[in-house]
Amino acid sequence: MSTINFTQVAKTYGDVRALDRVDLTVREGEFVALLGPSGCGKSTLLNLVAGFEKLSEGTMSFDGRPVTKPGPDRGVVFQEAALLPWLSVWENVVFGPKVQRISRAEYEPRATEILRIVGLENFHAALPVQLSGGMRQRVGIARAFVMQPRALLMDEPFGALDAQTRLSMQALLLDVWQSLKTTVLFVTHDIDEAILLADRVCVMTARPGRITRDIPITLPRPRTLDALTSAEFTRFKAEIMAEMRGVH
Amino acid sequence: MLNARWAKSGLAMLLPIVLIVLWQLAGHDGALAGGALPTPDRVWKAWLIWGFGTPGPMSLSPYIGNWIDAVAFSSFRVAKGFAMAIVVGIPLGIVLGWSKLAAALVDPTIQWLRPIPITAWLPISIAIYGISDFGAIFLIAIGAFYPIVVNTTQGARDVDKTWIRAALMMGASKIDILRRVVLPAALPAVFTGLRIGLGIAWTAVIVAEIVAVKSGLGYVLWDAYYVGRMDIVIADMVSIGLFGFMSDWAIVQLEFALLRWRRLQSFNA
Ligand SMILES: Nc1ncnc2c1ncn2[C@@H]1O[C@H](COP(=O)(O)OP(=O)(O)OP(=O)(O)O)[C@@H](O)[C@H]1O
Ligand SMILES: [Mg+2]
Numbered sequence: 001m002s003t004i005n006f007t008q009v010a011k012t013y014g015d016v017r018a019l020d021r022v023d024l025t026v027r028e029g030e031f032v033a034l035l036g037p038s039g040c041g042k043s044t045l046l047n048l049v050a051g052f053e054k055l056s057e058g059t060m061s062f063d064g065r066p067v068t069k070p071g072p073d074r075g076v077v078f079q080e081a082a083l084l085p086w087l088s089v090w091e092n093v094v095f096g097p098k099v100q101r102i103s104r105a106e107y108e109p110r111a112t113e114i115l116r117i118v119g120l121e122n123f124h125a126a127l128p129v130q131l132s133g134g135m136r137q138r139v140g141i142a143r144a145f146v147m148q149p150r151a152l153l154m155d156e157p158f159g160a161l162d163a164q165t166r167l168s169m170q171a172l173l174l175d176v177w178q179s180l181k182t183t184v185l186f187v188t189h190d191i192d193e194a195i196l197l198a199d200r201v202c203v204m205t206a207r208p209g210r211i212t213r214d215i216p217i218t219l220p221r222p223r224t225l226d227a228l229t230s231a232e233f234t235r236f237k238a239e240i241m242a243e244m245r246g247v248h
Numbered sequence: 249m250l251n252a253r254w255a256k257s258g259l260a261m262l263l264p265i266v267l268i269v270l271w272q273l274a275g276h277d278g279a280l281a282g283g284a285l286p287t288p289d290r291v292w293k294a295w296l297i298w299g300f301g302t303p304g305p306m307s308l309s310p311y312i313g314n315w316i317d318a319v320a321f322s323s324f325r326v327a328k329g330f331a332m333a334i335v336v337g338i339p340l341g342i343v344l345g346w347s348k349l350a351a352a353l354v355d356p357t358i359q360w361l362r363p364i365p366i367t368a369w370l371p372i373s374i375a376i377y378g379i380s381d382f383g384a385i386f387l388i389a390i391g392a393f394y395p396i397v398v399n400t401t402q403g404a405r406d407v408d409k410t411w412i413r414a415a416l417m418m419g420a421s422k423i424d425i426l427r428r429v430v431l432p433a434a435l436p437a438v439f440t441g442l443r444i445g446l447g448i449a450w451t452a453v454i455v456a457e458i459v460a461v462k463s464g465l466g467y468v469l470w471d472a473y474y475v476g477r478m479d480i481v482i483a484d485m486v487s488i489g490l491f492g493f494m495s496d497w498a499i500v501q502l503e504f505a506l507l508r509w510r511r512l513q514s515f516n517a
Contacts, residue, residue, distance in 0.1 A: 052413050072419035082410040086432045086509040096418030099428070129512045147418060 003028045003151055003183045004049055009058035011044050011209075018044040020208030022058070026151075031177060031184045033198035034211075035191065035240065041209025042187040046153050049185060050076050063150060072096055075144030077154040081136040083128040089115070089139050090124040096147045107146065114142045117176060134165035138172070145176065151183040158193065170196060171225050178222045191244075195219070195236045196227055203243050213243045286479040291486075294479035311472065311480050315487070321464035322453050323491060325381065329388025330449045336389075337396030337445070338431075338438060344397070345404020346430055358397060366391040366452045374460050384456035384464075391452040392445035399444070403437025404430050436510050439503045443496060450492045465491075 004026040011019040019041045026032045034042045047053040048060055051070035060067060062074065070076075083092045093115060097107035115121055118138040128136055137157055144152055158166045170193060177184060177197075188194050194201045195217055203213040217236055219227050227233055268288050274280055275287035286294075294311070301312040344351045366387050377383035407430050415429045457466025465484055472480035504511070 050413070050417060052416075070413065070416040072417070074417065076414070076417045078410055078414065080410070082408075082414045084411055084414070084429065084432070085513070086435075086507075095415070095420075095428070099415070099418060099420040099424045127509050127512060129509060143414075143418070 002026065003030075003063060004185060005059075005061045006045075006048075007059045009048070009060050010056050011041070011048065011053065012056045017208040019048075019055075020210050022209070022211055024202060024211060024214075026183060026185055028183055029181045031186065031197060031199045033186045033188055033194035033201045034204060035188060035194045035201050035244075036204030036209075037189060037206055037244075040204040040206035042189075042204060043155055044209065045204075046076075046155050046185060046187050049151075050074055050153050072100060072147045073150045075147050075149035075152045077137075077140045077144050077152065077157045079156045079159055081128070081133075081140040083136060083139055083143070085128050087127075088124065089120060089126050089128070089131070092128070092139055093142050093146050096143065100147075110148075111142075111146050114146050118142045118172065132165075134161050134169060137161065137169060141173070141176075145180070145182075149182065151185065154184065154186045156187050156189070159188070159190075166193075167225060173197065174223055191237055191240055192228060195233060195240070196223065196225070201236075201240060203240060213240075215240060215243075284478060286482065291479045291482045294477070295483035295486075298480060298483060309477075311468070311477065315483075318463070318465045318468045318484075319487060319491065322457065322466065322488075323495075325384050325456070325464065326388060326446075326449045326453050326495065329385040329452065330392050330446060332385070332389040333392035333396050333445055333449070334442070337393045337441070338400050341397045341400025341438070341441075342404045342426055342430055342434065344401040345407075345434065346426060351401070355401070358394070362394045362398070366448070367455055370455070370459055373456075377460075379460055379462065381461060383460045384453060387456045387460070388449045388452040391448040395444035395448065396438070396441040399437045399441030400434055403434030406437070407433040436507060439499065439507070442499055446495055446499060447492070450488065450495075454488065 002025050004024065006022050006024040009019060009022045010017065022045065024032075024045075034045060036042055044053065048055050049062060049067065051067045051074070084095065087095065090111070093111045094107055097111070112121075115124065118141060120135060120138055120142065123131065123135065128139070131139070137160075140157065158169050161169060174197065184197075186194075186197060198217055201215045201217060202211045203215065204210060205212050215236070219230070219232055219236070271280070272288050275285070277283075278287050278290050279285060280287065295315070297309075297313075298311045299313070299315040303309075303312040340354075344355055369387055369390055373383045373386050377386060411429050411433060412425060415425050420428065453464065454466035454469065457464040458470045461467060465488055469481060469484045469488075472478075472484065
């Protein structure tokens with residue numbers, strides 16, 4: 001069953017055609033990476049699914065229904081984490097369950113577990129300003145996972161991190177995803193990251209924003225960071241780089 | 249740590265002490281400016297009597313042992329008027345900052361009424377409420393309302409879009425967003441408004457008590473001037489300064505407790 005479906009979708013901001021005739025299908029449990037240069041409309045596409053923006057043309061559905069507004073069935077992980085700075089780590093993570101009037105008895109063990117998984121069990125009381133960028137992003141991920149969303153929408157979640165932290169976050173995401181198998185739409189402009197994580201890489205171009213190639217990544221699962229140095233990985237990378245440079 | 253605090257308090261006291269000493273030394277025969285201004289020792293004596301004296305059956309002075317009454321009248325008026333300004337100003341500011349429609353509807357009116365100083369409201373206040381407590385409270389509320397509502401509106405308007413998106417994504421309702429995102433995000437601006445509003449509230453209470461009520465520090469201030477008791481006038485002024493300062497300090501303490509996240513972000517943390 002498909003979770004996310006775009007048919008001939010366009011999005012314009014005034015004269016700017018941020019997205020143009022986009023077709024995209026993401027199946028349930030699939031991890032799809034959107035890869036493309038800055039300004040090609042990756043965030044725009046993700047924001048349409050999240051319900052933050054309205055499309056201009058075409059149709060789009062999530063779980064078979066048109067998207068009208070944001071909701072907890074689509075967990076979003078933002079580029080700069082976007083935590084609420086006046087709330088502690090714990091309060092940020094349980095914000096969703098709380099506003100959804102889920103009982104404490106139900107969300108508390110779940111939040112405790114997810115914070116343990118992302119390695120923040122000793123930071124429940126910390127404020128976001130007291131955390132490093134990587135830790136903040138782990139709170140952002142925990143906050144999305146704790147809602148048990150039908151899909152995760154991640155907009156360059158590791159884009160602002162240093163190479164080392166980035167690798168460990170990628171390993172963490174692989175681990176968590178491989179055990180939960182949530183549908184993921186993942187925006188990045190890092191080719192390695194896209195190949196390492198995704199089942200499919202959709203390559204986008206700018207002006208107008210379009211998906212030009214949809215490349216299945218057949219690297220075996222479960223994957224670890226070791227996949228980055230395999231011969232197969234390099235083959236995918238070569239193919240994608242050729243695509244991005246416009247060489248066919 | 250403790251020493252540093254004492255040192256800071258000492259520094260803070262230095263200038264007032266120097267000024268008082270100079271003022272004392274400048275006076276001869278216990279007075280300054282051709283006898284119009286009493287020196288600190290006289291003010292202090294008058295203040296002690298005003299504060300702790302017991303009026304005898306024959307005493308004519310109205311300033312014996314009733315300082316605390318004047319302070320209480322003024323403070324309660326400020327508290328009530330300020331509370332009214334908060335109760336209306338903060339929620340209204342949040343809504344105006346959040347809703348473009350509400351802002352388009354209400355904001356221009358606020359901006360037109362705002363330049364009218366509280367002194368200009370005096371005749372209307374007296375016409376409606378007469379020489380009464382509520383007239384004073386009404387003036388204080390009006391004076392404090394504008395900075396509170398204007399700053400809260402600004403704070404609510406400046407809320408980071410991604411915070412709202414994050415909350416929507418987690419299933420927050422409109423009310424949740426206003427209460428749990430917009431209000432806390434606007435709080436630093438709200439406190440700016442509260443502090444300015446409180447300053448205006450003290451101005452308003454003195455003006456109101458001079459003109460529209462017959463009790464409190466403002467009333468005593470003018471009354472003492474009429475009977476030529478400049479020692480009481482000065483003691484009264486210092487009292488206003490003291491209580492204005494203490495109420496501001498209370499707000500700063502509250503701000504300190506509520507805005508820890510903000511403090512940790514700032515350069516001086
Ligand atoms: N709110 C907006 N108003 C006007 N134009 C916008 C708006 N949001 C995006 N755009 C335009 O749409 C195009 C796509 O923007 P988008 O943010 O989706 O790019 P992106 O692929 O996410 O880029 P990046 O990798 O830099 O984040 C850009 O040309 C941008 O200027
Ligand atoms: Mg983007």
